[in-house]
Amino acid sequence: MGQYLAHRPRKIKAKNTQPSPLSIVADDDRERALATYRESERLAQQRLRAEKEARALARAAMRRSTPCHDNSGRRYTSVRVAGIAVMSAIAGLRTISIAIHRRPGSRDSELWSADVKFNIKKGYTHYMNDPGTPAEIDAIHAMRALAPSVAERLILNVTRSGAIDSNNVNTARRLALSYMRKSQDTSSFEESEKQRLCDAILNDFYSAAMLHLREAESELDRMADTLMRKTKVSRSECDEILGMAYARFEGRYANKPKPQLFRPPIGIFDTKIAGAAS
Numbered sequence: 001m002g003q004y005l006a007h008r009p010r011k012i013k014a015k016n017t018q019p020s021p022l023s024i025v026a027d028d029d030r031e032r033a034l035a036t037y038r039e040s041e042r043l044a045q046q047r048l049r050a051e052k053e054a055r056a057l058a059r060a061a062m063r064r065s066t067p068c069h070d071n072s073g074r075r076y077t078s079v080r081v082a083g084i085a086v087m088s089a090i091a092g093l094r095t096i097s098i099a100i101h102r103r104p105g106s107r108d109s110e111l112w113s114a115d116v117k118f119n120i121k122k123g124y125t126h127y128m129n130d131p132g133t134p135a136e137i138d139a140i141h142a143m144r145a146l147a148p149s150v151a152e153r154l155i156l157n158v159t160r161s162g163a164i165d166s167n168n169v170n171t172a173r174r175l176a177l178s179y180m181r182k183s184q185d186t187s188s189f190e191e192s193e194k195q196r197l198c199d200a201i202l203n204d205f206y207s208a209a210m211l212h213l214r215e216a217e218s219e220l221d222r223m224a225d226t227l228m229r230k231t232k233v234s235r236s237e238c239d240e241i242l243g244m245a246y247a248r249f250e251g252r253y254a255n256k257p258k259p260q261l262f263r264p265p266i267g268i269f270d271t272k273i274a275g276a277a278s
Contacts, residue, residue, distance in 0.1 A: 012032045018169065034260060035253070044121045052121060053244075056217075056218045056219055056222055057217060057221075059221060059225075063172055070271050071109055072108050072109065073102070073106065073108060073109050073110045073111050073112055074100070074109070074112055074228065075156075075228065076152065076156070077100055077111050077114055077151055077227070078100070078223075078224045078225075078227035079148075079155050079156055079224045079226050080111070080114075080148035080151060080152060081098060081100065081114045081147075081148075081165050081222040081224075081227060082151055082152060082220050082221075082223035082227065083147040083148045083149075083151025083152070083156075083213065083220065083222075084116060084147045084151075085098065085116060085223055085238070086147070086151070086213060086216050086220045086223060086242065087143055087144050087147035087150075087209060087212065087246060088118055088144055088147075089216070089219070089242040089245035089246055089249070090212045090213075090215075090216060090245055091124075091143070091144070091246070091249070092121070092124075092246075092249045092250075092253070093118050093119065093120060093121070093124060093132065094118065094119040094214060094235075094238070094239070094242075095116065095117070095118055095119075095235070095238040095242060096117040096118060096119055096235050096238070096247065097115075097117050097232070097233065097234060097235055097238070098114070098115070098116050098117075098227065098231075098232070098238065098249060099114070099115045099116075099231065099232045100112045100113065100114045100115075100227060100231050101113055101231060106142075111164065111253060117231060124137060124140070128179060131182075133178075133181045134182070135178075135179045135182040136173045138176075138178045138179040138182065139175070139179055139208075141171075141175055142171075142172040142175035142176055142202070143205050143208060143209040143212070145168045145169075145171045145172040145175065146168065146169070146172050146206050146209045147209055147213065148165070148206060148212055149165050149168065149169075149266065150206065150209045150210050151213060151220060151224075153210075154210070154213055154214060154217065155220065155221065155224060168222040172205060172206075173198065173202055175205075176198050176201040176202040177198050178202055179201060180194070180197055180198055180201055184224045194266050215248075216244075216245050216248075216266040218244070219241055219242055219244060219245050221269075222241045223241050223242070226241060249266055
């Protein structure tokens with residue numbers, strides 16, 4: 001019987017073929033065409049975003065120039081929730097989700113319940129009268145407490161009075177008092193001077209929140225309009241609406257320690273006390 005002899009496979013050497021000049025030119029042309037296409041797509045996306053923001057600002061201006069006829073509780077709730085979400089985004093806090101629902105048996109004009117979840121980063125956690133919390137954190141949370149009423153004033157041109165805003169104002173006042181104690185030695189001040197200084201700081205917080213939310217009117221309007229159409233807003237939708245506010249925060253504090261959202265001008269305490277004493 002014959003014996004099978006295995007043959008070694010023949011090694012085939014790869015041919016080193018140099019690309020022809022014509023193929024190099026074709027590759028360069030394709031790369032340039034691809035780069036041109038990508039740049040045109042980027043410019044088109046920028047133009048669409050700019051047009052979208054312009055339309056949102058135009059709608060906001062039209063609503064402010066005409067009387068508000070929508071006095072429903074959902075409208076007020078949408079604006080108030082949008083205010084705190086945008087104010088948080090301005091301070092660098094990201095919104096995880098938003099959910100609103102109407103309370104059973106409530107009237108159309110009553111506020112809805114709202115559940116807003118935030119991603120509170122390390123260093124932003126706040127406890128009332130916590131000596132370990134920096135004064136700037138007190139300022140941020142004070143402006144977040146004032147944001148719902150500020151948003152109502154900006155979008156709906158109304159100022160709400162009642163227990164809801166009184167609770168927020170009381171919270172902001174306590175934070176202003178904490179900010180005052182951490183920022184300045186007031187041990188030699190009389191109680192009336194401390195009270196006037198605390199009121200002045202609270203007014204400064206309100207003015208600062210107004211300026212920040214006016215800067216982000218586009219995001220404020222979009223979030224309020226979204227909540228008028230949907231009762232639940234996911235994180236991806238929040239990121240899409242608040243993306244520009246997040247980007248502005250990162251750009252503003254790229255080379256600065258965070259957070260520094262609110263710092264009063266130098267000499268504010270001397271000015272306020274001098275005014276109070278006179």
